[in-house]
Amino acid sequence: MVIESKTKTRVIGVDIDMETTTVAIVDIRGDIIARDSFRTVDYQNVSDFIASLAERIIILAETNGGFETIRSVGISCASANFFTGCIENAANMPWKGIIPLAAMLRDRLGLAVALANDAHVSGLGEHTYGSAHGMKDFIVLSLGHGGLGSCVFSGGQLHLGYHGFAGEVGHTCVEPGGRLCGCGHRGCLEEYTTAKGMALTAHELLATSDAPSVLRSAAEITPALLAEACEQGDEIAIEVLRISGEYLGLGLANYASLINPEAIILTGDIRQTGHWMIDPLCKSFEEHVFHNIRNNVRLIISILNDADRSVLGASALAWEVKEYSLFK
């Protein structure tokens, strides 16, 4: 028995963030038809979460053209493994251990479900709809609050790696013996370049300097606050973003020397820091990258906004999976 699929012209993209889960109906052209979101953190039990997610997908589909028009579902989530369909030991999610999220949602909906980690899905979004459209060999970097993810495309294909964990640039070492990372290692790139890393650098500089700084009285030091302080000539803030940019330039230069990408697409918090971080990043990158590709790798700020990239990437993932049928 074969189910007629000509009417299945749309897919569901799901972005599960530690705070918020976003669901979107996306058509074949990449247009977002409708979207809904709810709080991830309200669900300590993963079965309750899946029940709520399935219900919201069905309601969204029924009120926007019908559930029967939906072909499949793609999910973006931190620590998700494409090969197993599981979320594996996610550090920042309410659900611990190995969670077979794809199978759980598939059984609820009767639709094919694929999932992949947020950095890989972000890359699919850039390749299908964003700044990497038409490229074959490129890197997408995702700069988040606490984490630094990435993915590599080789010959037009996402490089997942043997276990599905490729792209962990945040845990490459750029400062041997340096800051202790949550992963247990020292000197990881993300300890110097994420929002959390920038705040650490700021506190170190503030403690060893008498220079006046608006950062001294700030409740939280964020990339946006740092950029704002830079605009006002705050020397500590300028130094923080210079240091972060230099470390990121070094880490990306090492990455590019290995991969020789056409471009590196920069996404996430890097937009907020503006040229105060990007200028030292570019300078450091060109100083460290292998000489034969110096000035030949494009560093590009993504044209997609962060919310759209994740659900669009998840929708691109959905189109990749085979249609599901109980009767095949």
Added chain:
Amino acid sequence: MVIESKTKTRVIGVDIDMETTTVAIVDIRGDIIARDSFRTVDYQNVSDFIASLAERIIILAETNGGFETIRSVGISCASANFFTGCIENAANMPWKGIIPLAAMLRDRLGLAVALANDAHVSGLGEHTYGSAHGMKDFIVLSLGHGGLGSCVFSGGQLHLGYHGFAGEVGHTCVEPGGRLCGCGHRGCLEEYTTAKGMALTAHELLATSDAPSVLRSAAEITPALLAEACEQGDEIAIEVLRISGEYLGLGLANYASLINPEAIILTGDIRQTGHWMIDPLCKSFEEHVFHNIRNNVRLIISILNDADRSVLGASALAWEVKEYSLFK
């Protein structure tokens, strides 16, 4: 017009090393039928070199089954670019600038000729005939006297990179502000892990220590000498190989965190240093690699010997190119 090709059952693999050029006839099963070699350094003029190489290929083929049985030619050479067919600014070759070697040899022989850099060809050899046979996602590392090359396979395909320069692990930075490399950067991995790097480390340790060591009276400090001294309990030699192994372990851990390979195949001088370098390498690798793949990436010493890997890899490259005909 189509030339009958059923009889073209063999290819030529060529390995151009800074000292020696090796030519081999290889059949479809990877058996080396015959081989010849001559001194690269005798030819300061590249046209003379090509004339001699073509003549030797023709003689070798004619005395081993006939030139008409040869389908195509693959060449391994440092600084060779697969996309352009040129040797580009090779640091250690007699010929400077951009040399269109593939086209020059093709015009002499009337056969299709492909070339690629030695590290990429080495990877092809491992994949087709060696320790990476059957693998899809892996890294091959080539540890030479002055250089450290590598290549990445993704999904069973060699990742060349956008300009053909992927895999420059020797020029990733492992010691910011460290030793000055020939490339102009500081702290490059190859400054600490090649034969040359090991000798530098030895001289640094000898200068700051009073410990007795056979290295003090050595005309040249080689990996083989270091391993021999280690066997005799020479503390300086043991420390040199420990330091080299730790740097290489760190560099490969960063690489593996990005690529998530099934295995890393180690080739070249690493055989000579034995467990004195490999043990600290493995320890450092597991200490630095991304935690989700710790103890899950195989570090393998290649089963191929260095001479065979290059010509076999070059022969695998030869099978990849389309047959050449003046009449198509």
